[in-house]
Amino acid sequence: MPLPQILIALVPGLPLAMAALLAFAPARAAVRAVLPLAALPALALTLLPDSALLAEPWLMLGGQFGTDPVGRVFMGFSALIWAAAGWAAVGWMRGDDHATGFAACFLLAMAGNLGMFTARDVASLYALFALMSFASYGLVVHGRSGSAFAAGRIYIVFVVAGELALFAGLALMAANAGSLMLADLRAAPVSDIAAGLLLAGFAVKLGIMPLHVWLPPAHGAAPVPASAVLSGAMIKAGLFGMIAVMPFGVAEMPVHGTVLMAAGLVTIFAAGLGGVNSDSPKAVLGWSSVSQMGLMALGLGAALTVPGAWALVLPALMFQAAHHGLAKGALFLGTGAFGAAAALRGSWAALPLLALPMAALVGLAPLSGYAAKEGLRAALAAGPAGWVPWLVLALTLSGLVTTLLMGRYLLTLWRQVPTVPRAVVEGPGWVALPAATLAACGVLLLGLWPLAGFGPVPSSWPKDWLTQWPVAAGVVLSVAGAIWGHAQRVGPLVLLAQVMAPWHAAEAYGQHKVRMTQRAARRLARAIPAHIDAVAARWRLGQAAMAAVLVALLAVEAPALFSQIAEHAPFAAAGPDLPQP
Amino acid sequence: MSPPDPYLLLDLGLAATILVLALAALRQRDSFTMAVVFILFGLLVALAWVRLDAPDVALAEAAIGAGVTGALLLRTLRHVGGERRDPAPVPRVVAGMLGLSVAGFATLGGLALMATPRHGTGLIPAVAARMDQSGVEHPVTAVLLNFRAYDTLLEVVVVLAAVMAVWAIDRTIDRAAAPLPYLPGVALRGPIAGAYLRLVLPALALIGAYLVWIGAYSPGGAFQGGAVLAAAGVLSALARGGRWPRTAATMPLLRGSLVLGVVVFTGVGIWAAVAGGGVLHYPPAQAKPLILLIEASVALSIAATLTALFLGHMPQPAARIALRKGTTNDT
Amino acid sequence: MTPETIYGATGIALFAIGLYHALVLPSALRRIVALNVASVGAGFVMVIAAWRPGGGADPVPHALVITGIVVLVAATAVALALVRALHDADTTETDDTP
Amino acid sequence: MIPQIDLAAIDWMLVPVLAPLLGAIAGFVLPRAATAAGMAGLGLSAVGSAAITAQVRTGAAPSTAIGGWEPPLGIVLAADGLTAAFLLLTVVLTLAIGTTRALTPAPARGAAIFWPLMLLLVAGLNGAFLSTDIFNIYVTLEVAALAAVGLAVLTGSAAALRAALNYLLAGMLGGVLILLGIGLLFHAHGRLDLAGLAAVAGSAPSDGIALIAIIAGLALKAALFPLHAWLPAAHSNAQAPVSALLSALVLKAPLYVALRLWVGVLDPATASGTVLGVMGAGAILWGSVQALRAERLKLLVAYSTVAQVGLISLAFGLSAANPAAIAWTGAVTLMLAHGLAKAAMFMAAGRIVEEVGHDRIAELDRSPRRPTLAQFSFALAAISLIGLPPTLGFAGKWQLMEGAVRADAWIWLAMAMAGTLLSVGYLSRVLVGFLRFDRVRGAVGEHQGWTLADGPPLLLAVTAFGAGLFATHIIALLAAGAPLGQLPGAMQ
Structure with missing residues (x-):
């Protein structure tokens, strides 16, 4: 078997094999120590130019795997993030009681996430996507705390709902297309229901409002290395899924496009509000991810409305995904580094590490974030005419939102220093070095992008420095907000209480209502089946059912029966009898 | 007309x-x-x-x-x-619904049956054409033991399964506390009953054997004969108060007679396969003796199984019964 | 009217009587008897399927009915054994056995 | 001199019936050797089933006229892909259950009688799978039914006796209904072989009544809602290996026969399919709701069987919507998946009860004893039952969905989806208990209670989980040589 095909098999195969090895106690320590290596086949495959095809007709419903330029871009940055997070996890999990379980979930999710970029058929794509989603549950609840289980509960509810929507949508598309190959799916016409189900299913992973509910708590609850891959790599899987199955650039679906764009517009700003009201630094980062995914929704919606724009939108979205993944991964790992530094009494020491990815995220020139925004701006300009001004405005203002969120992030970081395990305090390099690597890769992205084969890097050097105004405004607003908030805390508390009183009252009332409704629902859920049970017993369900079944079958068969009986005339003479022997 | x-x-x-x-x-x-x-x-x-x-x-x-x-x-x-009786009977409404739907089913079924002409020939010609290869003269016996012998084999298996199930049920009862399994009060004991039994048992055995034998030529056969033999078995068991014979030595013999029919039937079937004809494909020349052999053993088994079903409990070694009768709450 | 129609109707009627009573009767013992009645009804249908006006009946349905009778007696024996065992179990339950 | 035996020329068709039969007799006559005789009988029948499957795979359509008498007079045994799949399922499940039984120390009651009864059950089921004669199928079903009742009482509790009585009465009623249907069919058409009936069925007025009687009888035997009242008690009060047999295997026989009659013999366009589909939908909802409420683990698993049987019979509803489009292979794959997963679940549940000492779901997370392997098997089986990829359940559900989409049967599709969602709900009740440790009093002994008996359920669960990877093979097998007509909608 040639090398590329071996690598394709290894992309999900190596992590799965390592996960299987964890079942053997003697091998556990060794496997946990080489966690980052599991992402190497994917990295290597990214560098191979050819798209190799590996067909496994025996696998599930006939699996086919291969690489193409889009998949390789996703695989490249995702594998980098997985490797860095794995590296950090080696240190983070030292001495943790549940380290083996974490490693198993981590490897399974990695296999799903990296493997799905090579899938060429629906069943494999869905299977790997589901593997990633369900294995991540283990990452979210790893802390075993009440809040972790609460976050996990919300997470799993959304995952199951999303998987159901995806399953139904994919089955519909596959049936329409008459094939299980993704390429055929993209070429076939798609029904509105199928498109809606698919967009909704993948949007759950992307965290586009109103399907974002699970994301901030989950990203906040997971341990730092897990948050990094959740936010950096895994939510991009939703974007890849949409690109892989939907007929972008072919079909024109104005309704779906409009809904997506509207959701994106809301997401960008509402997520900002959510983040500013959040108290935990990692949850703030989660909200920031939601806000950034709103940008993705804008691009996708524009391309659905005007298929011609897809040629521009696709590279812009991929660049944005790669940039955001690397920067966000670095920031999450950096949060861990900050915790370690704070424990060593040198919070400031971690700031340089955080500065670079933060600057990239807010879109400061000449970093990758600015380039990403410029690319997206150019692409959106080809979108639907009526929407373009709004889209561009939203894109510009998103810089302001992100800056505010970063300010909030720093503030909460300072107030609520994240706790880190002893192993990381003793060796801060375990998180600092991977974070720095990812940040550096973010810078290198500008240089490496042309190799991906999607044209040159969008301009990263602004012609007019005034375009940076949202960042400046955001910084000013953040500082002002922080000062004002501080003043409020020490100042006239009574005034604050009065201002906030209606809010609190409304909140308490709402909570009370929700609790009552929940209790009533629970009581009903218990009472109704019990009542039906009692009635069924009293009325002898078993016996009455026989009557019901007989009547139903008779009713269904009666017309044919009557017509046949009438045809044969009742009491007909018997058929020809046998002559006497 | x-x-x-x-x-x-x-x-x-x-x-x-x-x-x-x-x-x-x-x-x-x-x-x-x-x-x-x-x-x-x-x-x-x-x-x-x-x-x-x-x-x-x-x-x-x-x-x-x-x-x-x-x-x-x-x-x-x-x-x-x-x-x-069940403490709560089926409610009248449900019973009425059931009555209506069953009546509807029966009315439609009856009408449909009347309207359906009986199939002209059925399988009469098919049977008639093959009677000379069947080895017996009576068509029903030919169907039961040759043309559809597989059905009949499984039928004997059903009866055997019933005995096993009844014994499994018997195993679940805690005999120390439960009433004794046999039938006190109907025991056929005393000199008159003894003389009666001495007269009746051989007669029943003779009738049963005759029914099995005559099955090859005219109505009768293994199942009917087996049932008559079972009557003899039940009577002799009643003479012992509804119990199996006490000697433990009867256990393997008893189990052997229960399975004899299936064993001989299957054995002949496999022998026919090994002899080259296919399973249960008797060579025409030996068909008659083989069928009689199967009938005799099936009749014996049917008699034994029906007796076992009537008694409804496993035979126990004599020592254990004595122990149980002596002390009710031992161990 | 021929014996066929008379006994055909009897068979279906017996089946209906058995089916109805197998569902509504209050004691397990009677339900078992009702099932036996229903099975006799099914037997009637087969016997008239075999019957020919001039004599010379079809032997195959006869064999089937015999098989059906034996199968049903086996099932009946098991059901009655269960009835007896349940009776014993309930008797011991009401006694003050530990 | 060694006699030359031509293996290919051996007629394997009766081996899966006669081998367990002889094993049962040997075990019955020699109770001390019951285990050995039982395993030998199962092994020999496994060889026969494998040989038949091999013949089917090569494209041959093996069939044997017993005694050399051709239909319509004689009885013919025949095998196609569908038969082979169910023979294999029987082999895998009975070997696993038998091995568990052989590995565990014998229980006090009914130790010796278990083996002959189980082998008679296997003989009956294999006979039903292989037969092409409708009366012969009735007799084989009765063999299986009586043996199953004998097995169900082995726990010896009064509850088990009561449940077994209801089980037997339901089975007898079903049998009598089927017998009436057979009588009507013979009256009108003068034959009993399925192939011959297929050509003429539907032409006589009484065929409609025969169809109703047979369907009602089979539905009663398969515990299709609302005729399921006997099932939960019978399945939850039996010993764990017996519950596994009853739920995973015995229920499949009437479903298999229904499928055979539906696809091959009766008129599939009949609107009765809608009735069966509605019953299936009711089963999904009712079974799931009861499973959500159940307080005992085994009762939950038993109610989940009710729901899963409903899911399988949705296929009949689909066939009413558009007979040409429905993928029966999906329904069959689901049956196989449910068989494997449910057997693993019941046996794992039995192990959990053994280790923890009770099966109250609400208190499972309080137990300091955690039979980890059994819990793992249960979880894997649950994943297959829910139908997550790459399990066999997923492969089945996927094909069923595709059939539903092609038939434009939106309501049935929504019902199947609801069933999936509900199964996540009730199974997660149990799985969450496995994962929680915060309510344990005392030290947690995570690795207590590994015994050899954990092996077979684990193996079954892994098979149910991993077999989805080889779904194409299963689909190809189902499409292989079909004496009664290929399953419509088979994917190539």
């Missing part, structure tokens, strides 16, 4: 009586009367089937459907001393 049937009135009367007896058996208050009416019902059904040119079936219904089932019913009633 066929000429009017002189027996038509008899048919109508017989049919009406059968229906009335069925209803009477089911709606009768007293359980014992119910069992007796049910046996009567079975005998009249047998009569109707004789009228319909089905003497073999009639014999089977009389011996097994009425006789064995009736004996089982009476034996159960004796054990439980009357019926136990």
Whole structure:
């Protein structure tokens, strides 16, 4: 078997094999120590130019795997993030009681996430996507705390709902297309229901409002290395899924496009509000991810409305995904580094590490974030005419939102220093070095992008420095907000209480209502089946059912029966009898 | 048009009586009367089937459907001393619904049956054409033991499965506290009963053997003969108070006689396969002796299994029974 | 009217009587009897399927009915054994056995 | 001199019936050797089933006229892909259950009688799968039914006796209904072989009534809602290996026969399919709701069987919507998946009860004893039952969905989806208990209670989980040589 095909098999195969090895106690320590290596086949495959095809007709419903330029871009940055997070996890999990379980979930999710970029058929794509989603549950609840289980509960509810929507949508598309190959799916016409189900299913992973509910708590609850891959790599899987199955650039679906764009517009700003009201630094980062995914929704919606724009939108979205993944991964790992530094009494020491990815995220020139925004701006300009001004405005203002969120992030970081395990305090390099690597890769992205084969890097050097105004405004607003908030805390508390009183009252009332409704629902859920049970017993369900079944079958068969009986005339003479022997 | 049937009135009367007896058996208050009416019902059904040119079936219904089932019913009633009714009967509304739907089903079914012409020839020519290869002269026996012998083999297996299931049920009962399994009060003991048994048992055995033998030529056969032999077995068991013989040595012998029919049947089938014909494909020359061999062993097994079903408990070594009778709450 | 119609109707009627009572009767013992009645009804249908006006009946349905009778007596025996065992179990339950 | 035996020329068709039969007799006559005789019988029948499957795979359509008598007079045994799949399922499940039984120390009651009864059950089921004669199928079903009742009482509790009585009465009623249907069919057409009936069925007025009687009888035997009242008690009060047999295997026989009659013999366009589909939908909802409420683990698993049987019979509803489009292979794959997963679940549940000492779901997370392997098997089986990829359940559900989409049967599709969602709900009740440790009093002994008996359920669960990877093979097998007509909608 040639090398590329071996690598394709290894992309999900190596992590799965390592996960299987964890079942053997003697091998556990060794496997946990080489966690980052599991992402190497994917990295290597990214560098191979050819798209190799590996067909496994025996696998599930006939699996086919291969690489193409889009998949390789996703695989490249995702594998980098997985490797860095794995590296950090080696240190983070030292001495943790549940380290083996974490490693198993981590490897399974990695296999799903990296493997799905090579899938060429629906069943494999869905299977790997589901593997990633369900294995991540283990990452979210790893802390075993009440809040972790609460976050996990919300997470799993959304995952199951999303998987159901995806399953139904994919089955519909596959049936329409008459094939299980993704390429055929993209070429076939798609029904509105199928498109809606698919967009909704993948949007759950992307965290586009109103399907974002699970994301901030989950990203906040997971341990730092897990948050990094959740936010950096895994939510991009939703974007890849949409690109892989939907007929972008072919079909024109104005309704779906409009809904997506509207959701994106809301997401960008509402997520900002959510983040500013959040108290935990990692949850703030989660909200920031939601806000950034709103940008993705804008691009996708524009391309659905005007298929011609897809040629521009696709590279812009991929660049944005790669940039955001690397920067966000670095920031999450950096949060861990900050915790370690704070424990060593040198919070400031971690700031340089955080500065670079933060600057990239807010879109400061000449970093990758600015380039990403410029690319997206150019692409959106080809979108639907009526929407373009709004889209561009939203894109510009998103810089302001992100800056505010970063300010909030720093503030909460300072107030609520994240706790880190002893192993990381003793060796801060375990998180600092991977974070720095990812940040550096973010810078290198500008240089490496042309190799991906999607044209040159969008301009990263602004012609007019005034375009940076949202960042400046955001910084000013953040500082002002922080000062004002501080003043409020020490100042006239009574005034604050009065201002906030209606809010609190409304909140308490709402909570009370929700609790009552929940209790009533629970009581009903218990009472109704019990009542039906009692009635069924009293009325002898078993016996009455026989009557019901007989009547139903008779009713269904009666017309044919009557017509046949009438045809044969009742009491007909018997058929020809046998002559006497 | 066929000429009017002189027996038509008899048919109508017989049919009406059968229906009335069925209803009477089911709606009768007293359980014992119910069992007796049910046996009567079975005998009249047998009569109707004789009228319909089905003497073999009639014999089977009389011996097994009425006789064995009736004996089982009476034996159960004796054990439980009357019926136990559900505390809450089926509500009238449900019963009414059921009655309506079953009546609808029956009306439509009856109409459809009337409207359907009976299949002209059935399998009569198919059987007639192959009778000379079957090894026996009686067509029903030819069907049971040659043409559809596989069905009959499985039928014997069903009876064997019933014995195993009954013994499994018997195993679940805690005998230390439960009533003794046998039938006190119906024991056939004393000099008169003994003389009666000495007279009746050989006669029954003779009748059973004759029925098996005659099956090759005319109505009769393994199942009917086996049922008569079972009557002999039950009577001799009643002479011991409804118990198996006490000697533990009877265990393997008893189990052997229970499975004898299946073993011989299967053995002959496999032998035929090894001999080259295929499973249960008797060589025409040996068909008759083989069929008689199978019939004899199946009849013995049927007799043993029906007796076992009637007694309803596993044979136990004598020592254990004595222990149980002596002390009720040992260990 | 022929014996076929008379006994065909009798068979279906017996089946219906048995089916109805197998579902509504209050004691397990009677339900077992009712099932036996229903099975006799099914037997009637087969016996008239075999019957020919001039004599010379079809032997195959006869064999089937015999098989059906034996199968049903086996099932009846098991059901009655269960009735007896349940009776014993309930008797011991009401006693003050530990 | 060694006699030359031509293996290919051996007629394997009766081996899966006669081998367990002889094993049962040997075990019955020699109770001390019951285990050995039982395993030998199962092994020999496994060889026969494998040989038949091999013949089917090569494209041959093996069939044997017993005694050399051709239909319509004689009885013919025949095998196609569908038969082979169910023979294999029987082999895998009975070997696993038998091995568990052989590995566990014998229980006090009914130790010796278990083996002959189980082998008679296997003989009956294999006979039903292989037969092409409708009366012969009735007799084989009765063999299986009586043996199953004998097995169900082995726990010896009064509850088990009561449940077994209801089980037997339901089975007898079903059998009598089927017998009436057979009588009507013979009356009108004068034959009993399925192939012959297929050509003429539907032409006589009484065929409709025969169809109703047979369907009602089979539905009663398969515990299709609302005729399921006997099932939960019978399945939850039996010993664990017996529950596994009853739920995973015995229920499949009437479903298999229904499928055979539906696809091959009766008129599939009949609107009765809608009735069966509605019953299936009711089963999904009712079974799931009861499973959500159940307080005992085994009762939950038993109710989940009710729901899963409903899911399988949705296929009949789909066939009413558009007979040409429905993928029966999906329904069959689901049956196989449910068989494997449910057997693993019941046996794992039995192990959990053994280790923890009770099966109250609400208190499972309080137990300091955690039979980890059994819990793992249960979880894997649950994943297959829910139908997550790459399990066999997923493969089945996927094909069923595709059939539903092609038939434009939106309501049935929504019902199947609801069933999936509900199964996540009730199974997660149990799985969450496995994962929680915060309510344990005392030290947690995570690795207590590994015994050899954990092996077979684990193996079954892994098979149910991993077999989805080889779904194409299963689909190809189902499409292989079909004496009664290929399953419509088979994917190539």
